[in-house]
Amino acid sequence: MWYGVFLWALVSSLFFHVPAGLLALFTLRHHKYGRFMSVSILLMGIVGPITAGILTSAAIAGVYRAAGKDMIPLEALTLGTGQTFCVVVVSFLRILATL
Incomplete structure (x- = not known):
């Protein structure tokens, strides 16, 4: 269950970070x-979802397991892309705060 959410978070994160890099x-x-900034952008697109994405995906799967619910693939898509959306929003807000 957590693997589906994690994969969608990773793929959607790469969808945003690869063009930016x-x-x-x-x-x-x-x-x-x-030119090294592009390398750091690409690394954050991979390392961020691997570290934080695994933890949050496992937490979401734990809640589903404790509730006794099954997760359909559309829910995994929504939750994985939602994680990436939250990271992108926080990233943009942090950059604007430093201007």
Whole structure:
């Protein structure tokens, strides 16, 4: 049950972070240190869902298991993409706070 939510969180996170990393790589390719920002964006797109995504997916699956409910694939899709949506919203709010 947790694996389905985790996979959707990972795939949807890569859906957001890979284009952002490629855009950063393209626009900062001539900058001395800026080109490494794209690598950090890509790493956060992979490492973030692997570490935090596993924990939150396991917590969601634990609640479903304790409630005695079965999870249909559409619920796993909604919960996994919801996790990514929350991470993207928090990321944008953090950047705006530093401006």
